[in-house]
Amino acid sequence: MSESFVCLKNLTLAYGDTIAVSHLSLNIHKGELITLLGPSGCGKTTTMRAIAGLLSPRSGTIEIDGNDVTKVPANKRGVGLVFQSYALFPHLSAFENVAFGLRLRKVSNIEIKIRVEQSLDTVELGEFANRKPSELSGGQQQRLSLARSLVLEPKVMLLDEPLSNLDARLRLDMRSELQRLQRSSGITMVFVTHDQGEALALADRVVLMKDGVIEQMGTPAELYNRPSTVFAADFIGFENIFEVREGALIGSDGSKIRGYNAPSGYLAWRPGGVSLGSGPFRGTVGGVSFAGEVWEYVITSPLGRITASTPAGNTPYPIGTTVGFDLLEQHGHRIKGAD
Amino acid sequence: MGKWTSFLVIGLTLTFLIGPFFIIITAGLSAGENLAFPPEGLSLKWYLAVFKVESFRESFALSMFLAVFGTLTALVLGVPAAYALSRYRLPLAETVKTIVAAPIIVPGIIVGLGLLRYLVIPLDFTVSLALFMAHTALVIPYAVRVVAASLENLRSDMEEAAILLGCTRLGAFIKVVLPNIRGGVLAAFILGFVTSFNQVPVSLFLSGPGVRTLPIDMLAYMEITYDPSVAALSALLAIMSVGIIFLAEKFLGFSRYV
Numbered sequence: 001m002s003e004s005f006v007c008l009k010n011l012t013l014a015y016g017d018t019i020a021v022s023h024l025s026l027n028i029h030k031g032e033l034i035t036l037l038g039p040s041g042c043g044k045t046t047t048m049r050a051i052a053g054l055l056s057p058r059s060g061t062i063e064i065d066g067n068d069v070t071k072v073p074a075n076k077r078g079v080g081l082v083f084q085s086y087a088l089f090p091h092l093s094a095f096e097n098v099a100f101g102l103r104l105r106k107v108s109n110i111e112i113k114i115r116v117e118q119s120l121d122t123v124e125l126g127e128f129a130n131r132k133p134s135e136l137s138g139g140q141q142q143r144l145s146l147a148r149s150l151v152l153e154p155k156v157m158l159l160d161e162p163l164s165n166l167d168a169r170l171r172l173d174m175r176s177e178l179q180r181l182q183r184s185s186g187i188t189m190v191f192v193t194h195d196q197g198e199a200l201a202l203a204d205r206v207v208l209m210k211d212g213v214i215e216q217m218g219t220p221a222e223l224y225n226r227p228s229t230v231f232a233a234d235f236i237g238f239e240n241i242f243e244v245r246e247g248a249l250i251g252s253d254g255s256k257i258r259g260y261n262a263p264s265g266y267l268a269w270r271p272g273g274v275s276l277g278s279g280p281f282r283g284t285v286g287g288v289s290f291a292g293e294v295w296e297y298v299i300t301s302p303l304g305r306i307t308a309s310t311p312a313g314n315t316p317y318p319i320g321t322t323v324g325f326d327l328l329e330q331h332g333h334r335i336k337g338a339d
Numbered sequence: 340m341g342k343w344t345s346f347l348v349i350g351l352t353l354t355f356l357i358g359p360f361f362i363i364i365t366a367g368l369s370a371g372e373n374l375a376f377p378p379e380g381l382s383l384k385w386y387l388a389v390f391k392v393e394s395f396r397e398s399f400a401l402s403m404f405l406a407v408f409g410t411l412t413a414l415v416l417g418v419p420a421a422y423a424l425s426r427y428r429l430p431l432a433e434t435v436k437t438i439v440a441a442p443i444i445v446p447g448i449i450v451g452l453g454l455l456r457y458l459v460i461p462l463d464f465t466v467s468l469a470l471f472m473a474h475t476a477l478v479i480p481y482a483v484r485v486v487a488a489s490l491e492n493l494r495s496d497m498e499e500a501a502i503l504l505g506c507t508r509l510g511a512f513i514k515v516v517l518p519n520i521r522g523g524v525l526a527a528f529i530l531g532f533v534t535s536f537n538q539v540p541v542s543l544f545l546s547g548p549g550v551r552t553l554p555i556d557m558l559a560y561m562e563i564t565y566d567p568s569v570a571a572l573s574a575l576l577a578i579m580s581v582g583i584i585f586l587a588e589k590f591l592g593f594s595r596y597v
Contacts (some may be wrong), residue, residue: 075502087500090519100514101504128389152504 005030005188006051006156011060013046013212020046021212023060028156028190033182035191035199038209039235044192047209048158051190053077065155080149081158084165086141088133094120094144095129101152119151120144139170143177150185157182159191163198165292175202196236200224208232230266230335238268238333239307249327252304257281267332271296274308276317279326285317297325360577374567385571386388395572398556401470402536405552409474410482410531414524415480416475424483424518425490436483443480447540450477455544466547473541478531485530489523490516522591529587533580 004027005262006306013021021043028034036044049055051062053074069077089097098116107115120126123143125136133141142162149157163171179202182189193199199206200220208215208223216223216232227233229328230241242249245264258280276297283301290296294309295316308325310316317323362376367386371379389395419440425431442450451473460468493516501511517524542552551559553576561569588594 052503054502074499075505075507077503079503081503083496083500085496087494087495087496089497089501089515089519100501104505132508148500148504302498 003030004028004208005032005065006190007059007061007063008047008051009063011047011050011062012058013043013050013055014058015046019058021050024212024214025065026207026214026217028188030188031186032204033179033189033191033202034207035193035203035207036207036209037193037196037199037235038215039194042209043212044209045160045193048081048160048190048192051156052079052081052158064237078152078155079158080152080154082142082145082160082162084148084161086133086145086150086162086165088141088145090133093132094125094131094136095096097144098148098151100148105152115151117285118215119147122150123147125178129277138166139174142166142174146178146181150181150187156187157187157189159189161193162191163193164195171198178202191275191286200236208235225333227333228335230268233266233268233333233335238270240271240274240327241266241268241335242303242327249303251302257302262329262334266335267327268335269327269332271307271309273328273331274306274322275326275328276308276310276330278324281325281327282322283320285321286320288316290316299325301325342457354369360574361596363570364574367567367574369567369570372566378567385567387574388566388568389572389575392560392568394551394556395553395562398551398553401467401550405470405474406532406535408511409471409535410478410528412471412475413482413531413579414477414486414528417479417527418486418524420479421483421487421490422512426495439483440480442477447477447538448544451541451544454541459545466545466550469545470542470550473545474535474538477538477541478535481530481534482527485527486520486523489526490495493519521552523573525591526587529583529591533583536576537580 006026006028008024008026011021011024012019013024019042024043024047026047026246036047038044046055050057051064053069053072053141057070061068063069064077064079065194089100092100095116096222098119099112099203102112102115117126117129117252120129125140125143125145125147128136128140128144133144136144142165143164160180163174175198178189178191181187184236191199191202206220206223207219209218210231214281216228219224223232227236227238233241243266244250244262245256247259249258249260249267251257272294276299281301281303283299283306285297286300286305287298288295290312291309291310294312295314297308297310298305299306299308306325366374366376366378368381369375369378369385370382375378420435423429424436429435454469454473454476458464458472464472497515497519498508498511501515502508504516537554538552539554539558542555543558546552546555557569557572568594
């Protein structure tokens with residue numbers, strides 16, 4: 001691994017008396033695309049705002065490219081930010097939106113023209129230079145916002161849920177567009193999102209946050225296959241998580257449901273890991289829905305709520321029927337430390 | 340029959356609202372020497388006579404000065420206040436809003452008497468200064484409210500975006516906030532101008548010998564001379580107000596802000 005480019009050391013962030021992030025340390029490498037993932041209120045946006053300089057840390061330091069920038073104001077930090085709402089300037093044309101930062105830097109008019117046009121072309125907005133933001137579609141506004149930051153060649157690019165206001169198809173297009181831009185420019189990117197699919201698809205490394213601390217950090221594959229905590233497992237799609245204690249499987253109400261031969265700790269199953277049809281457990285089909293490849297079930301059982309799936313070729317179990325199911329240890333993911 | 344009833348109601352309402360205006364305009368067109376309706380003959384002489392009255396010219400200039408500079412001063416004070424109230428969570432924000440709105444709610448007579456008794460007399464202000472301060476104070480509520488309304492529609496992350504692109508906080512306000520609330524500021528100016536220009540009760544208390552605003556001067560003139568020139572002047576002023584509002588509506592969509 002190359003040395004770290006953005007370095008957050010023991011960062012504590014607060015709004016008034018509310019601590020939003022506590023003692024967070026994170027190293028980001030040059031040219032890396034990192035996603036900060038987590039539910040709302042986990043501190044991911046706050047962390048991003050601190051890197052941008054919009055929020056001063058209560059304690060800790062922020063280094064970018066070897067310099068301590070903790071005290072450097074936001075307008076001198078050389079960090080780009082794409083806002084969730086894009087925050088374009090409505091009174092300026094697309095061209096002038098992109099030129100805004102260059103004009104502040106007293107760049108000559110000729111150079112501004114060249115650089116703005118080039119950067120509008122990069123995001124395929126060349127022909128819309130004279131349009132106002134309100135005359136652009138959501139996806140175009142998004143790309144304009146990106147171009148406005150990229151034209152200044154920031155050391156770090158921060159993106160705050162930039163895809164959440166787009167419709168599903170556009171989101172996929174923009175996702176690959178972002179990846180292409182990041183790979184070709186080699187810019188260091190921090191991408192904030194609450195969408196685990198987006199985080200896993202985009203990132204070199206995913207930082208999962210919860211309640212102001214890092215819950216787990218790793219490559220998308222590591223996080224997807226080996227979540228290290230119950231929260232991480234749940235967030236990443238292990239929908240059935242149960243505790244094993246004293247050789248028994250514990251139901252969601254805390255009572256021992258059934259003897260289970262496994263070491264104490266937690267076991268987690270994705271819906272596909274639950275074998276439906278027969279087995280030592282019984283439950284009632286509470287809901288069934290068609291999801292293309294599979295039927296998805298919600299089953300009520302003494303263990304608690306179980307989600308399971310069966311191949312779409314099979315005839316589905318109707319709602320209300322009692323089915324047997326098994327939770328096989330070899331399909332489960334073990335989580336050691338109980339929280 | 341419902342249709343005719345509504346025509347009748349609308350007709351009566353319009354008569355009630357526009358009737359006096361019509362009477363004033365025609366009374367000013369009189370060829371006679373006394374203020375009367377219907378006018379005694381028709382002529383434009385009173386409309387022309389208005390411009391020859393020295394005190395009207397002086398008080399018009401004073402009213403104009405107060406309306407323009409009082410409103411500008413109110414905006415210089417009111418725009419930052421509106422900005423602070425809409426952008427920051429201030430501990431006494433509600434109290435400040437109430438106090439700022441007070442000159443709208445409290446009757447002008449009380450404001451005028453209060454200013455006179457507790458500010459102008461004890462501090463020995465000149466009449467012009469007292470009038471200027473009073474007109475500024477009276478317009479501030481409009482400045483704050485109208486500008487605040489257009490700030491509400493402006494997302495604050497736009498300023499943060501400007502800062503991250505290299506602006507200072509003040510630079511972001513000037514380059515990004517102001518251009519986007521320009522309509523609101525202009526609307527506040529027009530509203531403030533009209534309010535100040537037509538203000539009577541406060542000016543009545545604060546006017547002094549030789550220093551009067553136009554409405555007060557017209558009152559004083561009528562006590563001595565009962566000729567149609569006051570009607571002619573009123574008509575001219577009404578037309579001016581209507582013209583300003585009409586232009587504002589046409590170019591600004593004024594009614595969006597007020």
